[in-house]
Amino acid sequence: MCAAAKPSPLNSTAASCVYHEISCRLGDEHSIIENHLYKLLDQLQNKADLSVYNPHKCITVSRRLPPSDSRPFQVIHGQVWRWSHVRSSLSHIIFELQPRNFCFAAHQMEICLNPCHYRKQRLLPPLEPVVASPKWATISYYEKESRVGNAFSCQGLSIWVHCLQDGPLRNDRLNLFPMENGGRDWSVKNARQQIGKGITLHYVKGQIYVQLWSDSELYVNSRFYNRLKNYSGGTICKLAPFRCKHMKLFRDDEFHKMLAVEVEKGWEAVYNFAKVCIVRISFVEGWGNGVAITDVPCWIEVRFLKHLEWIQRTLAQMGAPYKLHY
Numbered sequence: 001m002c003a004a005a006k007p008s009p010l011n012s013t014a015a016s017c018v019y020h021e022i023s024c025r026l027g028d029e030h031s032i033i034e035n036h037l038y039k040l041l042d043q044l045q046n047k048a049d050l051s052v053y054n055p056h057k058c059i060t061v062s063r064r065l066p067p068s069d070s071r072p073f074q075v076i077h078g079q080v081w082r083w084s085h086v087r088s089s090l091s092h093i094i095f096e097l098q099p100r101n102f103c104f105a106a107h108q109m110e111i112c113l114n115p116c117h118y119r120k121q122r123l124l125p126p127l128e129p130v131v132a133s134p135k136w137a138t139i140s141y142y143e144k145e146s147r148v149g150n151a152f153s154c155q156g157l158s159i160w161v162h163c164l165q166d167g168p169l170r171n172d173r174l175n176l177f178p179m180e181n182g183g184r185d186w187s188v189k190n191a192r193q194q195i196g197k198g199i200t201l202h203y204v205k206g207q208i209y210v211q212l213w214s215d216s217e218l219y220v221n222s223r224f225y226n227r228l229k230n231y232s233g234g235t236i237c238k239l240a241p242f243r244c245k246h247m248k249l250f251r252d253d254e255f256h257k258m259l260a261v262e263v264e265k266g267w268e269a270v271y272n273f274a275k276v277c278i279v280r281i282s283f284v285e286g287w288g289n290g291v292a293i294t295d296v297p298c299w300i301e302v303r304f305l306k307h308l309e310w311i312q313r314t315l316a317q318m319g320a321p322y323k324l325h326y
Contacts, residue, residue: 060110060112135305136154137153137201137305138303139152140301141298141300142299143181143183148181149179155171161173161300191283194214194215195284197214200213207251210239210246212241215241218240219287220281221293222250222279223275225249227276249279249302250304252307259273259310270315271315273311274308277307277308280293280302281299281300284298285297
């Protein structure tokens with residue numbers, strides 16, 4: 001919060017610097033927003049009671065002023081008066097108004113520009129809405145330590161993973177039955193026979209969940225789910241045919257909140273956070289307590305590509321020296 005003391009009106013030298021700063025922020029844009037900022041600057045020079053350093057007084061503008069593309073005038077004004085050291089692209093910084101009478105959410109005819117009523121936050125890239133066509137995940141199938149076949153691209157909102165001899169080949173179905181592996185031993189063959197109808201993965205209304213159709217048990221490790229439940233990251237949850245047959249693996253809204261927290265910790269935390277976008281699921285047999293996932297006869301790894309891409313864009317904005325490999 002700014003100090004309550006009111007400075008004297010700006011002298012001509014200081015005013016010239018602020019004019020120059022506004023011009024730099026706006027670039028070559030000559031609009032009603034630019035003109036308004038100049039008029040407001042004149043007001044601030046001549047009326048001490050409207051000083052932006054007064055933490056209690058709102059300085060308002062009409063909410064009908066057309067915003068600039070990715071250059072909101074309240075952001076520019078905040079950078080000029082309070083955060084002049086911030087040189088990042090305006091699309092990466094947001095100034096969030098604390099609860100006051102003239103905040104944007106109050107639906108008043110005017111909006112406050114007093115930078116003392118805002119706090120600076122990093123603006124994360126928006127998560128694009130999911131539709132049926134884009135690839136939102138990949139599924140890789142493993143038999144013990146060996147990956148079998150190519151990664152399967154999830155393009156539909158429901159993906160069926162099964163091991164049925166007569167199962168049809170479709171874009172929304174991953175059939176494990178025809179996949180060949182010359183090193184397949186008896187334990188793998190036995191497990192494959194029990195997979196049967198397998199599972200479906202659903203991506204509906206910003207939520208990803210797994211549904212069990214097989215008559216055998218399913219074991220799931222979702223670091224995202226474990227964080228929501230305050231479990232340890234390596235916790236493995238079991239789904240049974242006659243008890244629990246559904247499990248939520250991911251939620252877009254909670255992912256956004258978690259990522260915002262990690263951003264405040266630095267790019268290393270964001271980089272490590274990518275692990276929540278990877279889910280491992282084993283059929284028939286589980287792992288843990290000294291048993292590695294590579295000892296399990298049949299298992300899959302699901303990578304949520306849209307969310308990994310979002311993390312990668314965030315890392316690029318933060319200037320991270322490493323990229324995710326997904």
